[in-house]
Amino acid sequence: MSEAGRDPAAFYDDLAARYHLLYADWAQAVADQGGALQSLLASHGVLPGAAVLDAACGIGTQTLGLVQGGYAVTACDVSPQAVQRLRDELAARGLSAQVRVDDLRTLSAPDAAYAAVLACDNALPHLLTDAELLQALRQCHRCLAPGGVAVFSVRDYAATPRISPDVRPSGFRRLPDANFLAVQVWEWDGDHYDLRMYLTTEHDDGRCDTRVTVTRYYAVTVAHLMALMAQAGFVAVTRLDGVLFQPVLLGRKAA
Numbered sequence: 001m002s003e004a005g006r007d008p009a010a011f012y013d014d015l016a017a018r019y020h021l022l023y024a025d026w027a028q029a030v031a032d033q034g035g036a037l038q039s040l041l042a043s044h045g046v047l048p049g050a051a052v053l054d055a056a057c058g059i060g061t062q063t064l065g066l067v068q069g070g071y072a073v074t075a076c077d078v079s080p081q082a083v084q085r086l087r088d089e090l091a092a093r094g095l096s097a098q099v100r101v102d103d104l105r106t107l108s109a110p111d112a113a114y115a116a117v118l119a120c121d122n123a124l125p126h127l128l129t130d131a132e133l134l135q136a137l138r139q140c141h142r143c144l145a146p147g148g149v150a151v152f153s154v155r156d157y158a159a160t161p162r163i164s165p166d167v168r169p170s171g172f173r174r175l176p177d178a179n180f181l182a183v184q185v186w187e188w189d190g191d192h193y194d195l196r197m198y199l200t201t202e203h204d205d206g207r208c209d210t211r212v213t214v215t216r217y218y219a220v221t222v223a224h225l226m227a228l229m230a231q232a233g234f235v236a237v238t239r240l241d242g243v244l245f246q247p248v249l250l251g252r253k254a255a
Contacts, residue, residue: 006194008126011215012058012079018199019059019082021180022171026061033120034065036243037151041071041116044149044250050115053143055104056123060086067095074109076102104136109143117143120153122246125217128192130228133220137232147255150234153246157219164188170197178203191219222247 012019020026038048046052048070054063057075059082067073067090075097077083083101090097102108104119105127117140127133140150163186170182179202187194195217200210220228222239226249229237234251241247 006214006216008215009078009080011197011213012077013081014211014213015197015199016059016079016081016085018180018182019085021173022182024171030061030064032065033062033244034069037062037066037118038069038071040151040240040243040248040250041149044252045147046115046149051113052116052118053107053109053114053140054118054120055102055107055109055140055143056119056121057086057099058082058121060089062118062120063097064089064093064095067097068093074098074100074114076100076107076109078103105132105139106135107139107143111142112145114143115145115148117148117150118152120151120244120246122153122155122217124152124154124225125157125220126215128216128218130220130224133218133225133228134232137229137234141233141253144253146253148253150229150251150253152225152229152249153244154220154222154225154249156222156247158221158223160219162188162219164193175201177205193217193219222249225249 023029050071052066052071052073054073054075057063057077063073063075080101083099087099127136166186168184170184173180181200183198185196195215197213198210202208226237229251235254237251239247239249
């Protein structure tokens with residue numbers, strides 16, 4: 001498959017309308033992750049009212065909770081459909097944030113504008129080389145005010161078995177007039193893997209349809225990513241477990 005066929009923007013465009021169905025309770029996940037991030041940021045001096053950039057916002061799992069907690073959030077993502085979904089979710093809740101399409105590697109944010117920068121839910125490993133990761137990390141560092149913090153959550157690939165194909169059920173939901181089933185299939189290729197997401201809707205009238213959307217990941221280890229963060233200029237780089245459902249990497253921009 002061509003690299004274009006694994007494009008993260010197209011992958012999340014396909015998922016945007018149904019992304020919440022991958023959670024047992026997305027509203028609760030928004031509340032839980034928002035609360036966890038608020039506590040983490042506050043413990044590092046980033047208090048409600050501070051300017052925060054969610055640089056891989058998706059449909060808003062982190063953004064919504066932070067806005068509800070009083071942070072001044074700018075949210076961006078490479079997927080236009082995810083960005084539009086976030087706009088709709090904000091409007092439905094009467095919330096406000098600056099939202100735009102943007103790329104982690106070439107962020108259009110001004111220098112030193114934010115007290116914190118986030119990229120959660122394993123966004124960084126969509127960048128397939130060390131060079132791309134370093135480019136994105138340097139962009140995040142550039143956007144931070146002196147003393148600001150960066151928060152990245154990623155899979156712990158050092159602890160992930162490399163089974164190929166690796167079939168992973170991702171959620172079954174009963175909808176008002178249908179059943180929805182999501183299944184991931186991972187196919188490994190060295191330190192990379194292709195992820196195929198099979199999205200099946202079984203309608204009550206007997207119709208059944210499946211859509212397959214594909215993306216590619218770099219199984220970069222936490223230790224290597226922390227080294228790249230230091231190379232990008234972050235100091236006091238730390239791994240934190242138990243904050244979110246994935247390991248959290250935290251780094252500061254020197255004051």
